[in-house]
Amino acid sequence: MTSEVIIDVQPKDISIALLEDKQLVEYQQEQRTASFSVGNIYVAKVKKLMPGLNACFVDVGAERVAFLHYLDLGTQFNSYEKYLKQVVSDRKKLYPIQKAHIQPELKKDGSIANTLKVGQEILVQIVKEPINTKGPRLTCELSFAGRYLVLIPFEDGVSVSTKIKKGEERSRLKQLIQSIKPKNFGVIVRTVAEGKRAAELDAELKILLKRWEDVISKVQKTTERPQLCFEEESRAVALLRDLFNPTYDGIHVNDSGIYDEIKNYLGLIAPEKKDIVKLYNGTVPIFDNFDVTKQLKSGFGKTVNYKHGAYLIIEHTEAMHVVDVNSGTRIKKENNQEANALETNLGAADELARQLRLRDMGGIIIVDFIDMKLPEDRQLLYERMCKNMQKDRAKHNILPLSKFGLMQITRQRVRPAMNVNVEETCPTCFGKGTIKSSILFTDTLESKIDTLVNKIGMRKFYLHVHPYVAAYINQGLFSLKMKWQMKYGLGVRVIPSQKLAFLQYEFYDADRQYIDMKEEIETK
Incomplete structure (x- = not known):
């Protein structure tokens, strides 16, 4: 693969x-x-206590307040609280965490009202981004994730991923990390650390320790609250890390x-x-x-087609995602309804597993497969779905088909489900229902080019248009594009772009920066 x-x-x-x-x-x-990203760390202020929920709302400096439950304070909250006070009490000299005394663990059956007060400063980390009307979810158990290790302040143990099965390798990694990690830090060894040398793990541990030091240094030096203290790596790097x-x-x-x-x-x-x-x-x-x-335009939307004319209908509600499997126009095998249902359902299981990853669907997913009578076929479908989901990094749970032919799936959700709008708005009428004559579209483009060249003085730029329009502009030995280049210079470049709707256009300068050439009448 x-x-x-x-x-x-x-x-x-x-x-x-x-x-x-x-x-x-x-x-x-x-x-x-x-404004939000999973992994970001803030020194924030408690805004409102909610004793009935045993939780509080926290101001992290954004328009929407964040949510923190008592159980998400973590067992070492008392240690964090005391260390934070020691750090902010001396703005000149940083109090090292290795000298901090671990405080008694926070009781699991405690009350938020007896632990926090309005206006109190706390260190928090985002674990779930805002979803629909809900604000971001927070934790006070900070962690710094690397490629091989996860660093956890105010812990003292070393945990090894359960996916590392060999006893000797687990013992090696545990002893190695115990020997190199500093006091008052816990470490989780990730699966990809299996077989890695001590030098590689030590190098990453030092990088993670530096991130913690940067956080505490920023907390010490800044007086503004709330304050972003650590920003997760760019999405490109974070995705590669995982x-x-x-x-x-x-x-x-x-x-x-x-x-x-x-x-x-x-x-x-x-x-x-x-x-x-x-x-x-x-x-x-x-x-x-x-x-x-x-693939984006064909993979998103309410209806998703897969092999032999079958398709899925995917609906998103506030509480769950609902998926309906339809055989559509698929050619059916004569006198074998059970075989047709099984074949359609197996194809749906393959496509659904891809859709869950593609859209990052989370929460509860209910799938209505085509009814099958044979228990062995129902078991085969369940096993196929479990196998397909093995590639999925998100935590998930799959239940066998119920007596109504429904499959229930739960999947971890830390950020909103991806929703790509595959419908195209008319670029000319903007929903009014009437447009200028389409034969005059190239005249409009030439007018824009004339403005760029003769009024703005831009000699090199790119014109992005729908592939069909680009084919029309480029057609023939003496094409429209060639006429434009002879009249306005060779800097006029016509580029086909699949993301644009028919009769939609975009201009970019030589550095690929967007140039807004829309007229006021077009954007009303």
Whole structure:
């Protein structure tokens, strides 16, 4: 199986696609100015206590307040609280954590009202992003995740991933980490650390310790509250940290800054794979070049087609996702309804497992498969679904089919489900229902080009249009594109873009920065 990561960096957002055998299986899109990110650490203020919920609302400096439950304070909250007071009491000299005394553990049956008070400063970390009307979920049990290790302040144990099965290797890793970790720190050894040398683990441990020191240093030096103390790595690097494996064949990115960031990161964790990072400089949009755009438009939406004419209907409610399996126009085997149902359901299980990863669907998922009478067929479908979900990194649980033919799946959700709008708004009428004559569209484009060249003085730029329009502009020996280049210069470049709707256009300068050429009448 070949795996490739495609990263599309735009001024406002960054999109990351994971392809397995050229098929899109994971997709993430994040605003570059997003205010929340899982892993961010804040020194924040308690805003309101909710004794009835045994929880509180916390101000982390954003429009929406965050939620912190008593049980998420963690067993070592008393140690954090005392150490935070010691740090802020002396702005000149940092009190080292190794000298801190571990306080008694917080009681699990305690009350939020007896533990916190309004206005109190606490160190918190985001564990779940805002979803629908809910604010972000917080914890006071801080952790710093690396490729091989997870560092946990104010713990003292070493845990090894249960996926590392060999007893000798588990003992080696545990003894190794015990010998190199400083006092008052706990460490979780991740699965990918299996077989790694002491030097590699020690190097990463030092990086994680430096992050903790940076957090505490920022808490000590700044008086503004709330304050962001640690920002999670960029989505591109964070995804690679959790996903990367030596089987990757290529990582393609269209931004030089992110390219350098990823290459430097791979140089730390896997120097031998550093050369698989490629900077994409093609004129065609990067997602179009790797066939991601088309798969996005066909993979999202209410109806998802899969093999032989069958399809899924996916609905999202406040409480759950509901999936209905339909055989559609699939050619049926004569006189064998059970075999048809099984074949359709197995195909649905394959596509559904991909959709869960692709859309990052979480919470409760109810799947209505086509009814099957034979118990062995129902068991086969359950086993197929379990096998397909083995590739999914999110925690999940799958129940066998109920007597109504429903399968219940729960899947961990830490950020909102991905929702890509595959419908295209008319770029000319903007929903009014009437447009200018389409034959005049190229005249409109030429008018914009004339403005750019003769009024603004821009000699080189790119015009992105729908592939059909691009084909029309480029057709013929003496094409419209050639006429424009003869009239306005060779700097006029016409690029087909699959993300654009018919009769939609976008201009970009020589540095690929968007140029707004919409007229007021077009955007009303």
